[in-house]
Amino acid sequence: MLAKEYYKNGEFEKALSAYQDLYRKSSNNNAYFLELIKTHQQLEQLDQAETLLIKQMERIIYPALYVELGYNYQLKDNLETANLNYNKAITYIDENPNYAFSVGKFFENRSLLDQAVTTYEKAMAIKPELNFNIQLARIYGEQGNVEKMFFSYLEFIGSNSSYLNTIKRAMSDFITENPENENNILLRRVLLKKVQEEPNLLWNELLSWLFIQQKDYNKAFAQEKAIFNRQPESLSRIEELAFIAMNDDAFDVAKNIFNYLAETAQNPDVQIGAHYNLLQIDLKTQTDIKAIESTYLELFRTFGTTRQTIKLQIAYAHFLAFYKHDPLAADLFLKESLKLPISDLEEGQVKLELGAILVLQEKFNEALIYFTQIQRNLKNSTLAQEARFKVAQTSYYKGDFKWAESQLKILKSSTSQLIANDALDLMLLITDNKFEDSTQAGLTLYAKADLMAFQNKPNEAISILNTVLENYKGQSIEAQALYKQGQLFEANKQYEKAETNYQMIVVNFKDGILADDAYFALAELYEKHLQNPQKAKEFYEQIIFNHQDSIFFVEARKRFRELRGDAVN
Structure with a gap:
């Protein structure tokens, strides 16, 4: 609309003329009338605005116009008359509480928050079925009255539970990960009071949500158990919590929760899934390979080697090959799995692991056969795209960089963002180094180290990367080798060595494609392992100000704000 554009661009004379024309043609259109009033006010034509308002109020009963008239007097510095009109608007609520919808909104539009609160509270007192708690919560938040804001949000969802996620998002603006944060304490107090006063599982659910924001997963687990004990239909919420805890290390x-799921679930699929995840945690936290193998075998005795345990069978084969270093046993075990009456998708998952085990043994051509079969049998699926990436990766390991590059180009537009990102990273590695070194000797050596890392031989990989770093100084492969070696040092808990590698990248390759990766890796290292939040903040800040296009930008900004103590949504 032309009038609106004029107003937005500050061309108020033109806007006035346009709104006058619109109002003449549609004198009952309240929207045009109000914009006309605002335009007069922008031009400081307050007497004209006053005259128009009084004439309109003689024509129609619309109490919200007293707010506009009062505001016009306020602009004239006549606060006494302004307040008389504000109070007049509010007294209409006695006559009809439904007027509060428009009167309260007009007060909010003019930032007259105290009057808006009075309007909404008065209407709810006269007519309790009216619910202005969402409006009140928003205003209390703007006024800094956080406890009242939380209370109003809870009052609102008490009768509008479908808005739960919306209210969580709104409240998350005011809390942090720190359980000692004042607002966190206030919300916890309000929720605990609700739990005591009203037997509504909504309050337990919100307490659980708050504890999850604070990473206090044990307390969240206690709330989730309380919910399940009263509504034992599904364990999905508890399962979700277990994954959140596990993903946060x-x-x-996480083990406590998965053990609870294994013991409590009646559904064998949930039980098997819980045991599967317990074993994944054991592989990350334990070194007792015999105990882990014993657990796998006990689970197969309990649940059988059937289609129902196919995911567990794939995990066991992976364990045999990559942790017990017995790829032949793994290969034989999975070939038995292929004889089961499984779906095409499950067959593809088994073959993907078989291919990985063959790559582990450097039987590249045999591995490529399995990956190609998956692509042919499961066209356009995510698994087929993953298999194509494995073809590219395997070709790269064996030094066939040209074929690897051709496959990666296709995968750049994969529907799976994770596969697309991995494909792009590997493609950049190949293209950046194939021109710099016509013999591709450096890239070949780096690929050998990458293969060693895949084979779960980190020390051998670190040693080969040392050779790359000695022989290819100043070339782009040096930055790649520093970064890869840094990741391996981290996995080995050699944090100071990892720090040195990442620092060398940001000093010597600050304009390279790995600069933001190195900044983020350093920030995480200082935050999580070297207990230096100040340094972590500095490196997150580097990404925020100098690498806005980085895939780490959003997470870096979030972490930076958390370390600074901001409430983060």
Whole structure:
């Protein structure tokens, strides 16, 4: 609309003329009338605005116009008359509480928050079925009255539970990961009071959500158990919590939750899934290979080697090959799995692991056969795209960089963002280094180290990368080798060595494609392992100000704000 454009661009004379025309043609259109009033006010034509308002109020009963008239007097510095009109608007609520919808909104539009609160509270007192708690919560938040804001949000969802996720998002603006944060304490107090006063599982659910924001997964687990004990239909919420804890490396509490699922679930699929995840945690936290193998075998005795345990069978084969270093046993075991009456998708998953085990043994051509079969049998599926990436990766390991590059170009537009990102990273590695070194000797050596890392031989990989770093100084492969070696040092808990590698990248290759990766890796290292949040902040800040196009930008900004103590949504 032309009038709106004029107003937005500050061309108020033109906007006034346009709104006058619109109002003449549609004198009952309240929207045009109000914009006309605002335009007069922008031009400081307050007397004209006053005259128009009084004439309109003689024509129609619309109490919200007293707010506009009062505001016009306020602009004239006549606060006494302004307040008389504000109070007049509010007294209409006695006559009809439904007027609060428009009166309260007009007060909010003019930032007259105290009057808006009075309007909404008065309407709810006269007519309790009205629910202005969402409006009140928003205003209390703007006024800094956080406890009242939380209370109003909870009052609102008490009768509008479908808005739960919306309210969580709104409240998350005011809390942090720190359980001692004042607002966190206030919300916890309000919720605990609700739990005591009203037997509504909504409050337990919100307490669980708050504890998850604070990474206090044990307390969240207690709330989730309370919910399940009263509504034992599904364990999905508890299962979700277990994954959140596991993904945050809170392995002890994740194990407690998965053990609870294994013992409590009646559904064998849930039980098997819980045991599967317990074993994944054990592989990350334990060195007792015999105990882990014993657990796998006990599970197969309990649940059988059937289609139902196919995921467990794939995991066991992976364990045999990559942790027990017995790829032949793994290969034989999975070939038995292929004889089961499984779906095409499950067959593809088995073959993907078989291919990986063959790559582990450097039987590249045999591995490529399995990966190609998956692509042919499961066209356009995510698994087929993953298999294509494995073809590219295997070709790269064996030094066939041209074929690897051709496959990676196709995968850049994969529907799976994870596969697309991995494909792009590997393609950049190949293209950046094939021109710099016509013999591709450096890239070949790097690929050998990459293969060693895949084969779970980190020390051998680190040693080969040392050779790359000695022989190819100043070339782009040096930055790649520093970064890869840094990751391996981290996995080995050699944090100071990892720090040195990442620092060398940001000093010597600050304009390279790995600069933001190195900044983020350093920030995480200082935050999680070297207990230096100040340094972590500095490196997150580097990404925020100098690498806005980085895939780490959003996470870096979030972490930076958390370390600074901001409330983060």
